[in-house]
Amino acid sequence: MKKLFKILWRILFGLFLFSILLVLIYKWLPVPITPLMVIRAYEQNQDHKEIVLKHDWVPLEEISQKLQLAVICSEDQNFLKHNGFDINAIEKAIENNKKGKRIRGGSTISQQTAKNVFLWPQRSWFRKALETYFTFLIELIWGKERIMEVYLNSIEMGNGIYGAEAASQFWYKKSVKNLSNQEAASIAAILPNPLKYRANPATTYIQSRKNWIIKQMSNHGKLLYNK
Numbered sequence: 001m002k003k004l005f006k007i008l009w010r011i012l013f014g015l016f017l018f019s020i021l022l023v024l025i026y027k028w029l030p031v032p033i034t035p036l037m038v039i040r041a042y043e044q045n046q047d048h049k050e051i052v053l054k055h056d057w058v059p060l061e062e063i064s065q066k067l068q069l070a071v072i073c074s075e076d077q078n079f080l081k082h083n084g085f086d087i088n089a090i091e092k093a094i095e096n097n098k099k100g101k102r103i104r105g106g107s108t109i110s111q112q113t114a115k116n117v118f119l120w121p122q123r124s125w126f127r128k129a130l131e132t133y134f135t136f137l138i139e140l141i142w143g144k145e146r147i148m149e150v151y152l153n154s155i156e157m158g159n160g161i162y163g164a165e166a167a168s169q170f171w172y173k174k175s176v177k178n179l180s181n182q183e184a185a186s187i188a189a190i191l192p193n194p195l196k197y198r199a200n201p202a203t204t205y206i207q208s209r210k211n212w213i214i215k216q217m218s219n220h221g222k223l224l225y226n227k
Contacts, residue, residue, distance in 0.1 A: 019118075019133075019134070019137070020137065022118070023134070023137045023138060023141050023142070024141060026117065026142075026150065027141055027142050027146060030057040030153065031057075031117055031150055031153065031154050033055070034116050034117055034154050034162070035118075035119060035120045036116060036120070036121060036156060037053055037055065037162055039120065039121070040053075040156075040160065041053055044160070051160075052159060052160025052161075053160050053162070054160055054161050054162065054166040054169075054170065055153075055162040055163050055166055056163060056165040056166050056169070057153050057163065057165075058153065058163075058164070058165045058176065058177075059149065060145060060148060060149035060152070062165075062175075062176070062177050063149075063152050063164050063165075063176050063177065064176055064177050064178070064179045064184060065223050066179055066180070066181050066184040066217075067152065067164055067168075067176060067179055067184040067187060067188070068148060068152065068223055069184075069217050069220060069223050070181075070184040070185045070187070070188035070213055070217060071109070071151075071152065071188045071191065072109070072220070072223070073188070073213050073216035073217050073220055074185075074188040074189065074191060074209075074213050074216075075108075075109055075112070075188070075191060076089075076108045076109040076110075077216070077220070078108075079108060079109045079110070079144070079148075080144060080223075080224070080225065082108060082110075083139055084108060084110040084111065084135040084136060084138075084139040085108060085110075085111070085132075085135065086108050089108070108135075109147065109148070109151050110135050110138060110139055110147055111131055111132075111135045112151065112155070113135075113138060113147050113150055113151040113154070114131050114134035114135040114137075114138055115127075115131050115134075116151070116154045116155055116156075117134075117150060117154055118130070118134045119131060119134070138150075143225075144225045145225045148225070152164040153165075155191065156194050156195075157170075157187060157190070157191070157194050157199075158170055158171070158190075158194050158195075158199075159194075159195055161194070164176040164187075167187050167199070168183075168187070171183075171186070171187060171199040171200045172199075172200060181214055181217065182210065182214070183199075183200075185210045185211075185213040185214045185217065186199040186200060186202055186206065186210045187199045188210075188213055189202070189206045189209035189210045189213055190206060
């Protein structure tokens with residue numbers, strides 16, 4: 001039994017060191033592929049569909065600040081203030097879910113980035129615990145600018161479309177650095193369910209979300225990251 005515990009301890013310690021090494025590597029290098037990309041490609045293959053995987057990494061300075069601001073206003077308005085976890089948003093989500101309203105998450109951009117890059121989309125307490133762990137690591141090691149850069153280069157933004165540049169090219173046939181406020185807001189508006197919603201042309205629902213995001217953008221102020 002002692003030998004078994006020793007082996008398990010070594011495995012866990014090895015995984016711990018590997019996770020830190022992976023986070024350190026991705027602090028500097030682009031993320032080439034994520035678990036979700038692999039899962040979606042597998043699902044497409046199982047459904048006998050063409051495998052679509054469009055993913056073009058671009059540095060943060062080449063991503064329109066309009067889009068950066070739009071996703072903050074849409075997904076996590078306290079992104080620049082919290083340490084990875086928005087307690088108020090989590091409490092509101094819990095209250096809404098208790099009242100039987102549509103299930104809402106309290107995930108921050110940092111948490112979404114941790115899940116997208118290192119984990120899988122299944123809901124479970126184990127995965128949530130790992131998400132918390134990786135969120136803590138990337139907040140500690142990467143900082144806000146890198147988190148936003150990885151988030152906008154890795155997030156799903158359509159069927160087989162990953163990252164801001166691929167999304168901008170797919171939805172508007174232009175580079176992400178040239179997006180207008182309206183275009184940036186429309187891409188941010190579909191993020192809750194990018195496989196269901198379309199950024200262009202926008203449905204009535206997405207147009208309503210887009211108008212709300214643009215209003216939030218005008219009230220948010222300048223986008224200043226903490227160095």
